[in-house]
Amino acid sequence: MFTGSTQMALDGKGRLAIPARLRERLAGVCGGHLVLTADPTSGCLLLYPFPEWEKVAAKLNALPSLDPIAKELKRLVIGSAEEVEPDSAGRILIPPMLRRFAKLEKSVALVGQGEKFELWDDASWQGLFEQAAQFPQQLAVAARDGTLSEGLKGFSL
DSSP: OBOOEEEEEOOTTSEEEOOHHHHHHHHHHHTTOEEEEEOTTTSSEEEEEHHHHHHHHHHHHTSOTTOHHHHHHHHHHTTTOEEEOOOTTSEEEOOHHHHHHHTOSSEEEEEEOBSSEEEEEHHHHHHHHHHGGGHHHHHHHHHHHTOSOTTTTTOOO
16 A cells, blocks of 8 residues: 655656655565556546556446547546656656646655555645645535535544
């Protein structure tokens, strides 16, 4: 499981050095074989160990091909997916198209999300993190109003 966030810098060629503590874990999980793709819901990038990506790709490919929303979702997520492997220095190259999609320039946040990572422009990530301070109030209002989703009812940390 991947957790926490790390602020890092892209080099001039668009490469990102995976932290050493994560490289070892990724090597054990997927031999360093990763997939980078666009996240259609938030504008960041998603970085999957290859076995986790295969699960996501299978779900996407199972969506009905005549459904226009499913078609656009597959087009964006599968169409932008790039297989990447760390070089000898532990760096992965983020293709220009994906850097533009996520507005990644220099400072990047690598955010653990359980079985995958998110890659954010660091300023965007900091803004989202500050907004998260409002979450307890939003959660309390949703519970009181009865608008809390079924999946969150009864959930505890």
